[in-house]
Amino acid sequence: MKMNGARILLECLMKEGVDTVFGYPGGTVLNVYDELFGCKEIRHIMPRHEQAGTHAADGYARATGKVGVAIATSGPGATNTVTGIATAYMDSIPMVIITGQVPTALIGNDAFQEVDIVGITRSCTKHNFLVKDVNDIAPIIKKAFYIARTGRPGPVLVDLPKDVQIAKTEFCYPESVELRSYKPTTGGHPRQVSKAVSMLLASHRPVMYVGGGVILSNAAPELTALSRLLSIPVTTTLMGLGAFPGDDVNSLGMLGMHGAYCANMAMTHSDLIVAVGARFDDRVTGKVDTFAPHAKIIHIDVDPTSIRKNVRVDLPIVGDVRDVLTKMIKKVEKSEGDQAAYRESLAPWHEQIAGWKEKHPVSFTRSSAVIKPQFVIQKLRELSDRDAIVSTDVGQHQMWTAQFFSFTGPRTLLTSGGLGTMGFGLPAAMGAQAAFPGRQVIAICGDGGIQMNIQEMATLVQNRLPVKIVIINNNFLGMVRQWQEMFFDKRYSQSCLELPIDYIKLADAYGAKGFVASKPSEVETVIRQGFAEPGPVIMEFRVAREEKVLPMVPSGASLNEMLLNA
């Protein structure tokens, strides 16, 4: 049966199992919207800004592991998606973004609402396509989903001109994808795996350094199993939080700039680092020259370009981390006798780590006069559901969430690690809530970042998405203030958010509920009220304005040069 291109697009999405899309209409996608009208199979959620739509698709993908889908019109709609695409690209999130484009005959003519979005997004997508013929829609969509979710995942953009949406052809969805130029390596090389296990069993001070790759490849159970089998300490990056239970005895917590003292010391004193799905980002390594000076490094990653990009590596293993970890576990299990002996041999190492933990635990000074932001995060953990999904914006509250929420399961923290995008938290939570209507979803934001996509309150209310928005209000762009305090002589240039906002009225204006706490004694009540409310909620906490995120490795310093209380 012949169908028009717009219909074919929807049929393709259904074939890919897409049940939810986040999109915003406009001239060049009206044909797609006409087909969506009355479409039962695909739920369409309209954000109030395309950036938020893209973040929502991203949040949906992070929470579910499926490919998130966003739609935008050409020109301004398409450019509005760029921040969301770059955010997903930096964190390797599988996403397909469909943009409308002016008719092929007008491309290149500076037509109304024309922009070269394929050119603009070349450096922030895993791949992108301009569809020039209606017969190419099905094969290109098939490829787009395949590329987005395989290998190192990432966003793929498909630009679809209006005339291509209108043209008709037979619909036929390809069974498989043949891309002679794209064959990601997924199976770790057995010989390299054997070597890794030998190196591990020969080490005395091993650390597993875990990144978002473990979550992306659904390898959290394998990681936990391997750590427990040999009693290996695990530290995670911001993106790796939840890949290993934060309350496990072997957990060192997060490492890096705002990482735990014990994690950074363990890295510095380690004789073997097993990097799993992590990329040695500069926020993690500190000064590269002095990073882990005594350690041999095993680096497991599906993306060969990550290996040896920033640090020297003694044993590279290219492959899906889940496959590699599974093979490592098998190998270790075969060496029956050694396991117990090895675990025992690590006693001095564990003792040393326990010493660091005890000396400088991740902590804060309590107060009964002002609300400490860390206290809010601790209370949120205490009172929230065990399987709650938490998203954050970027800034101090993000680091406090990382330090004090103690994430225990994968895909429960949604945060912009690579790009550090303010405005991400609320729409990402929206996407996660759309995927899991029955779960508790909490967006923890600063008073700065919340303003960047506050309009999504409308989307939450309209679509009955009961996201619990937590605003850590310090009346400052807190993280900026912290840097200005520490490195710019307290010259607070443009970091004070002078205007107090009435968040109760704001929530009310959108048809939601708002609660405010300004004393420590009110924190628990507000959280309970917020969680009890069936719809979307703003919970504002007026916190100590001058609190700092500590410890901190100043940028450019070595990991063991931490400021513990500046």
Next chain:
Amino acid sequence: MRHTISVLVENEFGVVSRVASLFSSRGFNIDSFIGAPTNEEGISRITIVTHGDESVLEQITKQLNKLIDVVKVIDFSDGSGIEREMALIKVTAEDESRAEVLRIVDIFRAKIIDVTSRSYTIEATGNPNKIDAIIELLRPLGVKELVRTGAITIGRGAKGWAG
């Protein structure tokens, strides 16, 4: 160090700019960059001359391989390739210098492809070093215009790139 890399790519829309923008966005150097179709349906070949140390070269090859449209990346740093370049050189040639130009053209086995009473236009091909050399010799006589293609490379021996 100077490196010559061949990149076999799918003839997809925008593929040349994908490869070129990879170099610019990651801060890799480009000395020369040539792309054109091959004997194989749907495949073009881009030859890039670049410079950098070993770790830079490793990143360049890995990043090129990561592009979805890249079929194969061949690094000829080990000398396994034959390199050629062509140049068109317009030189001033009046009175006594006409004979001198002809002598140089002869030595380098180049060709005169256009003549006027005041100029010669020369076509020279060969290894890029040879092109450099002929240009250096002609320069004192007055080079008015120079066009170089940049290097192209093919592997030595009986095998094609696909083995």
